[in-house]
Structures are given as C-alpha cells and as structure tokens.
Amino acid sequence: RKLIYTFNEGRSENKDLLGGKGANLAEMTHLGLPVPQGFTITTECCMNYLDDAAFFEEQLKVEVLKAIQNLESETGKSFTSEENILLVSVRSGAAFSMPGMMDTILNLGLNDLRVQAFAKLTNVNFAFDCYRRLLQMFGDVVYGIHKEQFNVLLHQTESRLNKKVTDFNEAEHLDVIELYKNLFLKNKVAFPQDPMEQLFEATKAVFKSWNNQRAKVYRDLHHIPHHLGTAVNVQSMVFGNSGEESGTGVVFTRNPSVGENKLFGEFLINAQGEDVVAGIRTPEPIETLQAILPEAYNDFIKYSHKLEQHYKDMQDIEFTIENGKLYILQTRNGKRTAKATLKIALDLAAEGLISKKEAIMRVSPEVIDQLIHPVFDTKKLTTAEAFAAGLPASPGAATGSIVFTAEKAKEYTALGKKVILVRQETSPEDIEGMVVSEAIVTSRGGMTSHAAVVARGMGTCCVTGCEALTVNEAAKTVLCGNHTLTEGDTISVDGSTGSLYLGEIPTIVPENDQSLQQLLTWADECAELKVRANAETLQDLQTAIDFGATGIGLARTEHMFFGEERVLEMRRLILAKDEQEVQFALNKLLSFQQEDFYQMLKTVQDKPMVIRLLDPPMHEFLPHDTNEIKSLAEQLNRYPSAVEKQIEKLQETNPMLGHRGCRLGITEPRIYQMQVKAIFNSAIQLAKEGLTVCPEIMVPLISEKEELDYIKNFLTETIAATFKEHQIEPFPYEIGTMIELPRACIIADQLAENADFFSFGTNDLTQMTFGFSRDDIGKFINIYKEKQIMQQDPFQVLDQSGVGELIKLAVSKARQTKENMMIGICGEVGGNPDSIAFFQQIGIDYVSCSPYRIPAARLAVAQAVL
Numbered sequence: 001r002k003l004i005y006t007f008n009e010g011r012s013e014n015k016d017l018l019g020g021k022g023a024n025l026a027e028m029t030h031l032g033l034p035v036p037q038g039f040t041i042t043t044e045c046c047m048n049y050l051d052d053a054a055f056f057e058e059q060l061k062v063e064v065l066k067a068i069q070n071l072e073s074e075t076g077k078s079f080t081s082e083e084n085i086l087l088v089s090v091r092s093g094a095a096f097s098m099p100g101m102m103d104t105i106l107n108l109g110l111n112d113l114r115v116q117a118f119a120k121l122t123n124v125n126f127a128f129d130c131y132r133r134l135l136q137m138f139g140d141v142v143y144g145i146h147k148e149q150f151n152v153l154l155h156q157t158e159s160r161l162n163k164k165v166t167d168f169n170e171a172e173h174l175d176v177i178e179l180y181k182n183l184f185l186k187n188k189v190a191f192p193q194d195p196m197e198q199l200f201e202a203t204k205a206v207f208k209s210w211n212n213q214r215a216k217v218y219r220d221l222h223h224i225p226h227h228l229g230t231a232v233n234v235q236s237m238v239f240g241n242s243g244e245e246s247g248t249g250v251v252f253t254r255n256p257s258v259g260e261n262k263l264f265g266e267f268l269i270n271a272q273g274e275d276v277v278a279g280i281r282t283p284e285p286i287e288t289l290q291a292i293l294p295e296a297y298n299d300f301i302k303y304s305h306k307l308e309q310h311y312k313d314m315q316d317i318e319f320t321i322e323n324g325k326l327y328i329l330q331t332r333n334g335k336r337t338a339k340a341t342l343k344i345a346l347d348l349a350a351e352g353l354i355s356k357k358e359a360i361m362r363v364s365p366e367v368i369d370q371l372i373h374p375v376f377d378t379k380k381l382t383t384a385e386a387f388a389a390g391l392p393a394s395p396g397a398a399t400g401s402i403v404f405t406a407e408k409a410k411e412y413t414a415l416g417k418k419v420i421l422v423r424q425e426t427s428p429e430d431i432e433g434m435v436v437s438e439a440i441v442t443s444r445g446g447m448t449s450h451a452a453v454v455a456r457g458m459g460t461c462c463v464t465g466c467e468a469l470t471v472n473e474a475a476k477t478v479l480c481g482n483h484t485l486t487e488g489d490t491i492s493v494d495g496s497t498g499s500l501y502l503g504e505i506p507t508i509v510p511e512n513d514q515s516l517q518q519l520l521t522w523a524d525e526c527a528e529l530k531v532r533a534n535a536e537t538l539q540d541l542q543t544a545i546d547f548g549a550t551g552i553g554l555a556r557t558e559h560m561f562f563g564e565e566r567v568l569e570m571r572r573l574i575l576a577k578d579e580q581e582v583q584f585a586l587n588k589l590l591s592f593q594q595e596d597f598y599q600m601l602k603t604v605q606d607k608p609m610v611i612r613l614l615d616p617p618m619h620e621f622l623p624h625d626t627n628e629i630k631s632l633a634e635q636l637n638r639y640p641s642a643v644e645k646q647i648e649k650l651q652e653t654n655p656m657l658g659h660r661g662c663r664l665g666i667t668e669p670r671i672y673q674m675q676v677k678a679i680f681n682s683a684i685q686l687a688k689e690g691l692t693v694c695p696e697i698m699v700p701l702i703s704e705k706e707e708l709d710y711i712k713n714f715l716t717e718t719i720a721a722t723f724k725e726h727q728i729e730p731f732p733y734e735i736g737t738m739i740e741l742p743r744a745c746i747i748a749d750q751l752a753e754n755a756d757f758f759s760f761g762t763n764d765l766t767q768m769t770f771g772f773s774r775d776d777i778g779k780f781i782n783i784y785k786e787k788q789i790m791q792q793d794p795f796q797v798l799d800q801s802g803v804g805e806l807i808k809l810a811v812s813k814a815r816q817t818k819e820n821m822m823i824g825i826c827g828e829v830g831g832n833p834d835s836i837a838f839f840q841q842i843g844i845d846y847v848s849c850s851p852y853r854i855p856a857a858r859l860a861v862a863q864a865v866l
C-alpha cells in the first residue's frame, strides 16, 4: 500500500485514507486553486506506527525522505541547506474533524543556522518571529511543554528590555531563542537542529496524539471509532507574517449562525496561523480586506464561490496572504446552528445547487427538534455548573425555581414565578402542576414513564430517571452529591441532553416557521409512511394537527376517568355493592365522556382517530391514603373499613401484568359498552351536524383471538343498538387491536381475521419482550450502557433484532390474512428517526408519536425513503 500521497494524487473521496484536511487539500489542488504544495502521510501509517513503533524506522522514514526530495524539486527550494529555504507545516487531520484535538506545527525546518540565512533573505524580525513560533509549537506538540511557559519568557524579556518583540535587534532575538532552548533542556529534551529530525519527531508526535486522553474522550462523545487514525499533512509554508501586505484569516461562505448568504469571517494583517483564533490581536471583519488588499480579496471571493459550487455546501475556509498573493490552506463543510442548517439547505435548493431531496437529507431530525423547542445559549453553557444528569425524556431548555408538589407549582406560577417540578416520579394527579411547570425532573422512571410521556405530549422539557438525586418531597429537599437544594432554588434543565445545572442559563428559541413549513412540505411529498399523533386532550389534538399530523394514532381514554368528579364515579363503579349503583355511575361517566368525545372528534374533523378503550388496572383509580379512603367512604355512604377491605382485595402484585386492558373489558363489559356508546352518541350527533367521522376503536392488550372475538361481539351489538336508538342509518367504523404482547405477534394471522386494523404498542411490547419494567429501567439502563451491555435504551430506540423481529413477523402474518390491513406504530419509538427507517422497511403504514415530535418525524419518514 502507498504510504504517502502528494496533493496532486489524492481527491476528496479519499477522506478515510488522507483525513478530511488532506483529502480537501488534494481536491482544491485538483480544482486549480492556489494551494501551497505538499503531501499527506496516510491514516494507515498512523495505525501501523501505533501498533508497532518499528514501522516508522523500517518503512515510513525512506518514504518521507523521498516525499521531501520531491517537494524540494517541485518548489525549487531546499529543506536542508541554507539557501533557497523551504519550510513546512505539519498538520494533523483525521477523517472526522476533531477540532483542537491535535495541533499543527508551523515553520518547521528552521534552526540556528538557517534562521540567519532566512533573515538575510527576508528580515531579522520576521525570521526570528518564525523561529520562535516553531520552538514554541514544537515544544508544545512534541514534548508537551505548555505554550504559556514560552509566552512568559517572551514577556519577561520584553519588560526587561522595555520594548516590544517587534523592535528587538538580532542579539535580543537570540536571547529569547536561548531562553526557549533552555526551557527544552529543563524538560530534559533538546530542540533538534536537523530539519529532517524535526519532521520525523513532529510526525510521530501527531500520530501519538491520536491516542491522547482528550482525543479519546472526544471520540467517545461523538461516537467516532478509535481505529481510524489521523493523517499527517506536510505542506510548504507561505507567510502571513511577512509584512503589511500579508495576513491570514478564516471565513465562512455563509453566516453559520443565521444562514444568511453573505461571507462571514475575520482576518489579521501581518499574522500567522492561529493568531486569528488566539485573540492576541482583534481581527477585522473580512469585508474590510477589500480596501486593504483588493486583489487578494477579489481572488478570495472568486475561490470561495468556486468552492461552494463544487462542494455544494457552505464552506469554512482558512487562507493566508503572502506579499499580496492569496493561498487557500483549508476548506471543509462549515459547522452551523439549527437555524442556519435549515436556511442554508433551502437556499442551496432554491439556487439550484442541490435538489429538494438533497435538501431534505441535509437537515437532521434533531435539528428540527431544536427549531421548535428552546435551547440553552451554547456560549453560556460552557461556564454553567452541571450537577446531575438523567434521561433526556423530552427536549427543550428551561430555568425555574424548584417545587416538589403540584400544589406548590400552581401556587408559585399564580404569583408569576417559573417553576421546575422535581419529584421521585409523577402520577396522573400531578397533571395540573405539570402543565404549569417549565420543566419536570424525576429521580425515578424511564423514557416511557408517566412524566416522560405527559411531558412529551405537552412539549414540556423533561428529564427522568435522574438516579443521582435523592428527592425528599416531605422535607422539600433534593440531595445530589454534596449539593442540597431546597424549594425555591433556581436550576436549569436541558431536556435534550438530560443535564441539570445550578442557577439560570439564558435560552434562545430560533424562529423559522416559514422555512420549516417549506422543508416539511417537501418531506411530505417524498414520504411513504404517514405520521399520526398520540394525543387526547383538546389542546394536544390541536397542536398535533397544527404540526401536520395526518390523523391520531392513539387517543387514550384514561384521562376521561380522572378529575375529582369523574374519579368518584369510577370509584363508585369499582366498589359498587348493587346494580343500581353501577348504573348510576355508568350513566354519569357516559355523559362526561359523550361530551369529551364530541369535542375530540370535532377537533380532528375528518382525520382518522384511533380511540383506545380503557387500559390501566383498576387499582390506579383507587385511593391508598387512609384519610382519602375515609372521605371516599363518606361520599359513597359506606363504612371505611369495608371500603378499605375491598381496595385491598383489588391490590395487584404486578399491575402491568394484571387485571387491565381487554381483561377488564371481559370481566366488566359495561365499561367498554359505556365507552363505545359515548363515542357513537357523539359521532352520530356530529353526523347530524353534517360532519362524517369514521371512529376507529382499539382494544388494548389482546393476547388471544377469543378475547378479541368476545369483546368485538358485544361492542358491535352496542353500536348497532346505538344507531337504532338514534334512528339513523349506520355509517362505517372500525374495530382493531393493539399488538403489545409477544403472543399477539405470534398469532397475528389469527387476530387479523377479526380485526380491522393493528397498531403496535411498542412500549408494552418492549416491556413484555425484555421483561424490563418501563418504570424501573431508569435504575440500570445507564449502567448497561456504560458496561456496553446495551448501546441504547430500547424504550427510546426500537430493539430491531428482538422486538423489531416480532413486529416484522406480525406484519407478515397479518398481511397473509388481510393483504391491505392498516398497520401503525403508536409507541414512543414511533417518533424515533432510527426506528422509523426500520418501520419503512417492513411495510408499516404510519407511525404515531407525541405532538411535539411530529415535525421531526415528518422529516424522518421522508429520509427513510430517500
């Protein structure tokens, strides 16, 4: 294998071998841009050297020698003699950009003798400026002597002589060089005088830097594999520090923070390399270069345009001007904010540089999330103090005062304060407090715990499973390590990363409605999978429709049984001692629900809506606190001890596997009957008002065909009776089932015989397949990830090889029975981009997710096709 490529030999597609920087230097050379000549030592050499240091001596050294000789003849200069001096830079560059990870050495090749010759050729000041920089960078990169130590020596000399380094005479420059060299000796090393020796040592140091701690951590953080290695670019120097007609700068071809199509960048006259970013002198905006060096400026405009056209993306360009002549030293696709990502993608498409499809692929679904939720100001985040982290349950960023109960949340917000609700876990009773909170934090629970699901539904920032917190709701304290926080203390919560910070951090909400609409409209045109919403409150239903949901994939009916008045009737029903009481409660619930369904159906109009019949276990509706039981007994006119006994009897050891879902429908059909009656009373009412709706009724937790048959039987009877009662011609409706148990997947062909549609409840299906409780996974999932037992939380990203296989099997079995059966996904993973690609592959019809995840899901379903 070839170990070294000249810039004339490579191309931009060789990034793996030449690194990003090297591949682009070669590409620019190929395009005819003014790039100083040079060569790239491949990433493979790096890995070979790290495997076995002898590789360098035995194989690489001769090749480097040959490459230098070649460079000498191409440039007509010499790297070793004292005439016609060639100096080079040694620049690291991996396939993925790892900013600031591995440093560059400039002016390599100078030594005590050559600096004299170089000074004669140019001038003393300039030559020693270069030599000093070399000593400093070499000391830092190769021997780990901190840069600042050199600066201290320089500043000491400046104050001793009482003049600036630019006014030093030769003897004074030599003094500083002597000090620098002594610093090397203090560190028990010597600065090598032989240019080749310098090059070898620098190359090895760059190779080794691949494995330094910073680099490893960075790669872990960004999921970059450790086996790639870095390339080393050796490039002949051009000098931005050679006078007033020279300089160096960094420019983005478009504004990286807002995306505007206008150059954005800075430069410094008479400066080298890192001076621009180092902040020693304040750089000037790029536009002013036009007046100072018009020719170089015009060339830059020409080349930056050419590069953008060629790479078809915004470029981040580094350049240097030597005596009025422009050189391009680096280009890459520029990093940018979410807002700029969207604008640039749309603009490039409008300019005809990329297609609509490419524009869709340029924006990642996470970017969309950032565009509809507030985010912390990244500049402020670097100085913020993070004190804990949990699961990133619902994106967004918020600051507020800690409260521990829903009541306090309401109390504080009534006074105009912003609050963060911090609890061990939340329950349906906390809902009002959750609605008014800026963010919700729980110490227990996973990605599909109550807090997580509700928060995502509302688009509220939420972090769950923050196990490091000890929340004491009674004492109103939360402990974390050596921090104790109490009610009223200010914290900031990042729902996109799961981090919690002390104090306030400013947020920004990028506004980009128009552009976002545009992109999502294009996405809808390409997509095959439809996107529905999981929503049931009127507000959520409306939000879902506003975000472009094509229908509702899951409207849960549990909420219709909560609230003071309703839960009392539900409790009356559960604890009823005679038929009369049952009927009384059912009638009350019927009238509540009829109104609910009327409003819900009216909100979604003719869009499809899957309504799931009651699912949770009965005990969730019952009080457990003695005082509450007492007052309930009073309200129901019963003895407290009798009520208590009954409640005890209903207690379940493992409620998730207990008396819930269709099992309730079978043991107590009257609840489901009441629900469909309410649905059809309101649907018929709307039909009379001229709106045609087609209710889709979903029966949860089916594991056996007979269960579905039995329930469907009495549901259709009730529905027929309801039509008759209203004396109206029956209109179409559907009865389908939720597939959320492994057994249901296996017998999907049988279930399909009597089901009009399927919807996979991936939350329960994941829970039941793994046997992981969705509320307790927070206790161990992070340890699983750390120990590499699992890469992902399966409640967040579909487990393709297990749960995914079951779904795939069920889909193919169902379609054997009913070829065109409508099949959807309504669990949390329905909104996850990686999972969506899988659902596209196996022929699902739609995914359904929380309203605030819809925009990102619309993009993801389009990307799944492209």
Ligand code: ADP
Residues within 6 Å of the ligand: 036, 088, 089, 090, 091, 092, 100, 102, 103, 104, 106, 235, 236, 237, 238, 239, 240, 248, 249, 272, 273, 274, 318, 319, 320, 329, 330
């Ligand atoms: P980084 O990856 O940290 O940006 P670079 O390898 O791009 O490091 O080098 C940083 C800067 O050093 C460049 O932007 C450029 O200003 C300067 N530089 C690198 N090589 C040369 C060269 N051959 N001639 C002049 N300046 C150079």
Ligand code: MG
Residues within 6 Å of the ligand: 318, 330
């Ligand atoms: Mg650079």
Ligand code: MG
Residues within 6 Å of the ligand: 700, 740, 761, 763, 764
């Ligand atoms: Mg379920």
